[in-house]
Amino acid sequence: MSDALSPTAWVLEVYEMVFGFNPLDETLQWFTGDWQAFARCAEAWKNLGSMCDDIAANIQGGNRELDASWQGHAADMAYLYFDTLQQKTVNYNSSLTKLSGEYREIAHAVFSAAEAAKGVLAALADDVIITAVLLAEGTAFSWTGVGAAVGYGVASIHIARMLKHWGQITETLSRTQNTVNASVGIIQGLSATLASQLMTFPVPGTAYDHPAVPTRS
Numbered sequence: 001m002s003d004a005l006s007p008t009a010w011v012l013e014v015y016e017m018v019f020g021f022n023p024l025d026e027t028l029q030w031f032t033g034d035w036q037a038f039a040r041c042a043e044a045w046k047n048l049g050s051m052c053d054d055i056a057a058n059i060q061g062g063n064r065e066l067d068a069s070w071q072g073h074a075a076d077m078a079y080l081y082f083d084t085l086q087q088k089t090v091n092y093n094s095s096l097t098k099l100s101g102e103y104r105e106i107a108h109a110v111f112s113a114a115e116a117a118k119g120v121l122a123a124l125a126d127d128v129i130i131t132a133v134l135l136a137e138g139t140a141f142s143w144t145g146v147g148a149a150v151g152y153g154v155a156s157i158h159i160a161r162m163l164k165h166w167g168q169i170t171e172t173l174s175r176t177q178n179t180v181n182a183s184v185g186i187i188q189g190l191s192a193t194l195a196s197q198l199m200t201f202p203v204p205g206t207a208y209d210h211p212a213v214p215t216r217s
Contacts, residue, residue: 011129013132014131015128018131019162019166023121023124023169027121030173031117035110035111038103038106038110039103039104039107039111041103042101043100044100045096045097045103046097049092049093049094049099049100050093052093053090056086056087059086060083063082063083063086066078081202085202088200088201088202092194092197095194095197096194098186098190099187099190099191099194102183102187102190103183105179106179106184109176109179109180110176112176113175113176117169117172117173120165120168120169120172121165123161123165124162124165124169127158127159127162127165128158128162131158131159134154134155134158135155
């Protein structure tokens with residue numbers, strides 16, 4: 001008897017009757033996760049890329065000064081090494097900047113979807129409550145015949161609207177999922193590129209041994 005008089009019970013009954021599940025729970029489950037932290041990752045990748053760009057500029061400037069004051073085979077080898085190092089570091093900036101953009105794209109898509117879903121869920125909740133009230137009234141006045149017909153008839157209109165709202169939500173989630181999947185594919189490619197760049201990062205073969213400097217015993 002208490003369940004029959006409970007507004008919450010009626011709302012849950014409407015959810016179960018129309019969808020077979022709770023749309024609110026389903027939607028919230030889709031957005032589970034710390035998306036603000038994810039968005040901050042985009043800024044971190046961007047800053048890391050900018051740092052690589054600054055380091056590359058410093059290496060290039062130092063290499064030019066070194067080339068102007070140091071001549072010979074060792075100088076040529078040193079110039080080649082630092083020039084390669086500078087180019088590799090610049091490439092990191094390019095990959096990290098693209099990585100930042102994809103993280104930002106995902107975060108923006110999720111936040112936009114959440115805002116859109118929030119508005120539609122509010123409208124859906126209104127229709128659920130109205131439907132619950134109408135069904136309760138229809139049941140209460142079922143003995144009149146007319147009361148039940150009117151209550152259930154109007155409720156069917158709101159049920160149709162509920163289905164339309166849920167269709168809008170699923171369309172939004174599907175569109176967002178496609179965006180996320182596309183960005184994840186790009187992120188995986190960029191991650192592989194960065195890993196490859198790290199594997200080919202230039203390191204000196206041996207320490208420089210100047211002939212004028214005595215070897216320590």
